[in-house]
Structures are given as C-alpha cells and as structure tokens.
Amino acid sequence: MSISADGYVAGPNQSEDDPLGVGGRALHEWHLGPTKDHPANRQVISDMMDGIGATIMGRNMFGPVRGPWPDQSWTGWWGDDPPYHHPVFVLTHHPRASIAMRGGTTFHFAGDGIEAALERAFDAAAGGDVRLAGGAATIQQYLRAGLIDEMHLAIVPILLGGGERLFDHLDGGPTGYECVELVSSLSVTHARFARSAR
C-alpha cells in the first residue's frame, strides 16, 4: 500500500472521476512516474509481484458501482488487460458471473465473507501467495481478523491532509508486526512488516 506521511491511502473527496481522491494520484508517482526505474523501486515491485498467484480487493477498489450490479458493463478501472494476470477476487455482497479479461486476469466475485474469499484465493493461487490489494476498509477487515502475514508500505513523503486512513478502525491494532526491511529511493520509503516471532 502506498501511504502518505500523514497516514492516508487515498485523498479526500473520492469519486468516479477521481478514484484516488484529491491529491491521491501523487501516492502512486513512485511506480508510475519517472522514478519507477530507481533500483530500490524496481526491486520492491519485483519482490511484491513475484510469486503472487491471486489478488483480493474490495469492491470500491474494483469500481464505483454500489448496490446490485445494474449490468455487466463495469469491468474495473484497468481497461481490457488489467495488470494482475491472475485470478482476482472482488469482495461484494452482490453476486455476479466471473469475467475473464485479456492477459490472464479473471475477476471473480466473492460473496461469502473475507475468510471464504481468502480460501478461494489460496486455492486459485495454487501454491503462490495471495496479495491483498486494498482499499483501506478491506485491509482493516483482514487485519482485525488477524489474517495478514506481511505488509509492504510505500511511505510517500507527501501530506494529503485528509482522505482514507489505512490504520483506522482497528481497535488498538495492528499489533504483532515488526519492520524487517527499510529501503528508500529518491521519492519513497519502502517498509516491509512481518509478523513478529511469538
């Protein structure tokens, strides 16, 4: 997750036109803009993506549609060939048929709760890791359930001043994580947290 120095993973006033909120796009410059080829950033992206066999995301990350799906037209923010190239499980209470996209990404719609979605994702990953892509509310659900083994934070030195906080609604959590890696490029600091030995 890319997170601002004041703790936000999206800016204020998120909308369909501005899905990352005001200023939120700047959180992702490190892997989209000119500094994406800095060795530290390349290494982190490669560590993050290698070995991932499936992804889980919340419905708000998949798209702006709320409530029952009016039709099958919305297929995500990412165009015909989303950058996942593996099964992606979208958490939603509203059933919908799976969508096979180009490039190996298939969107499945998981309505049986976060634990069932995680099981399905691990099955689909076939020995690979499962990545939780976001957004904040989804990550908080999994943190509260104690189901996250590792977190990569890309701490971006900007101040958004408002928006969606990653570490919120956690009732004193997350606890039990320690930083096992800290590297900086010119524009971002990557901190990897893993569960502490118990």
Place this chain on the structure above:
Amino acid sequence: MSISADGYVAGPNQSEDDPLGVGGRALHEWHLGPTKDHPANRQVISDMMDGIGATIMGRNMFGPVRGPWPDQSWTGWWGDDPPYHHPVFVLTHHPRASIAMRGGTTFHFAGDGIEAALERAFDAAAGGDVRLAGGAATIQQYLRAGLIDEMHLAIVPILLGGGERLFDHLDGGPTGYECVELVSSLSVTHARFARSAR
C-alpha cells in the same frame, strides 16, 4: 518529530511513568540507541539543532502536572542539565517564574497564547531559529495558525496501533508543504517538509 508508520507521536496510555505511552520509547531509539551514530542520523540531528536559538513546547511535554502549579518542584523530565541549552518557552495558562537550569537552558512560562509565545521565542533566539518541540496538540495549534515554516519528520517503521496522532484535528490541513529532503538510515526515514512556493 518522531512519528510511527501509522502516524503516532506517542503510544497509548501516556502517564507520568510512561510519558511516551506504551511502545512510544521505540520512536526515539534512532537518536538514543545504537543507531544514533549512523551518518544520516548524525547529519539530521546536527541540521535540526544547529542554529536553533529557542524552543517552544506544550505544557504536557514539559511535565505531567495539570492545573495551577502546586509548587516549584517540577522542572521538566530532563534532570538538572536539559538538552536544550537555550531559552525554552512552555505554553501554559498558569503563571510561574522562569527557571534557569544548568547548561544554559532557561524555562519560561508563556501564558499569552501561541503567537505571543512565538514572538517572545524569536526575540530570545536573537536571530536564530525557533524550534517547536511538541507535543502533537501544540504542533496542531501552530499548524492551524499557519505559523510553521518547516517540519522534520523522523518516520520510524513501527506500528503503535494507538496513541496521539500528529496530523489530527487539522480540518483538512496541513496544506502547502512539500518534501524537500528524504534520507534513510537503517532504522528511520527523515523527511523534511518546507512551505511550497506560492
């Protein structure tokens, strides 16, 4: 300010015995523990302290005493020779005579509001800079008043899970700052923010 990756400058349950709250001491290991001599940390400490002619702090940072001063016995957390070595203005509604400590630190008690305290501090600094030492509530007051030119955040890769947030109660702020320096040592990332050109 030392700040955790989840945005706290003190842990939960602050008390006289535990003024930094549970886990809060770990925020300061970078300048107190074995890594304090890492070149990046030494440079930051030197940049931070050089040229400072006066410090302002909130009353809660000065000590745990609340309400009128019962006597003159409390003289801060730092022993006979506090690490400031210049005038320190403590914001409080309760008047008290100044205290000259060893090593050049004098505590003054400023009861006329944050702007008057800032003026007194600049006068006392005699051409030097004025450092705002904390805590969070004090920094928020000065941020809301638009009186902070530069912020150094020492982002420590720990998760405290609760406590006192630095960027809280700001009503959409802070705005107008940009990161002008980002350096990491082994255990902390230093981000320096300055007012954006307008």
